[in-house]
Amino acid sequence: MRQLTDESGVDDYPAWSPDGEQITFAAYRVDNWEIYLMDASGENQRQLTINQADDYAPAWLTQDRRLGFTSNRDGDDEIYTVGVDGTNLQQLTFDNALNSSAQWSPDGRRILYLSDDGIAIMNADGGAYQLTMEGSLDYSATWSPDGQQILFTRGFFADAEIYVMRADGTALQNLTDREGEDYQAAWSPDGSHIVFSSDRDGDRDLYSMNADGSNVRQITNTDGDDIAPDWRP
Incomplete structure (x- = not known):
């Protein structure tokens, strides 16, 4: 880094x-x-x-x-x-x-x-x-690499979750579904993984998971806040 x-x-x-x-x-x-x-x-x-x-x-x-x-x-x-x-x-x-x-x-x-x-x-x-x-508190929306899905964050602070849906707004799915802050997610270039910021270890660090929300693993472990990740093409 x-x-x-x-x-x-x-x-x-x-x-x-x-x-x-x-x-x-x-x-x-x-x-x-x-x-x-x-x-x-x-x-x-x-x-x-x-x-x-x-x-x-x-x-x-x-x-x-x-x-x-x-x-x-x-x-x-x-x-x-x-x-x-x-x-x-x-x-x-x-x-x-x-x-x-x-x-x-x-x-x-x-x-x-x-x-x-x-x-x-x-x-x-x-x-x-x-x-x-209106009122759904959605932000940080981004296209999947194939343009078929949309990744976004819903909610703030202790109730922020990462969702995915089809590009027509159907098939909504909560990928994180936990108490705490999971937000600012980004796709990998091939669409197989997602990187995001989370407070699950006490401060904000970067994590990755499979596109279906499985296999969450920690990427950074710093004293500061690691936020707004973006995957290099």
């Missing part, structure tokens, strides 16, 4: 590029969150957004050299995209709801995101539909 950033402030929301050569992340280094990009080695860090609002939760568009992210620059949280060179900013959502945490499907045709009403999917034509309902 090695440290990639060492700046004052907070660096969070890391996400690998599809080719595994770069990492995008959000950083709170002065007075707000901004989107950054760096090489996988931690070198060549550069700031992509410059705005007085908060820009955070970046994600890669699978088939393009662009990033999606969440920003409150229009007064509430909406989803935007920007080129990896920081140009060609585009806004994708335009409503009064809080829309965040966009994740592009593996085929690049759909966008998975969080709204006030729960987990939703937006098609390329702009049409959107809900997968989970």
Whole structure:
């Protein structure tokens, strides 16, 4: 394990590029969150957004050299995209709801995101539909590598669990089902395993399990909190 950033402030929301050569992340280094990009080695860090609002939760568009992210620059949280060179900013959502945490499907045709009403999917034509309902406390949603399932966290703190469902919202399954905090899960590149953060040993460490929730094993054992894992492609 090695440290990639060492700046004052907070660096969070890391996400690998599809080719595994770069990492995008959000950083709170002065007075707000901004989107950054760096090489996988931690070198060549550069700031992509410059705005007085908060820009955070970046994600890669699978088939393009662009990033999606969440920003409150229009007064509430909406989803935007920007080129990896920081140009060609585009806004994708335009409503009064809080829309965040966009994740592009593996085929690049759909966008998975969080709204006030729960987990939703937006098609390329702009049409959107809900997968989970308002009040279900769902977040950290992510596509399976084949685009057939969606992994997400439901609940907070002592009642946070990791769930999986089909991409149409059916076949909901609780993978962790324990008292405590299991959250921020990510698929392995082949979809056979899931890595996640858990407080089951007293503090937050990283664990892995099979895609069906079996064979849980601890990966890290540090004094600090290990959170927001993302598997390198």
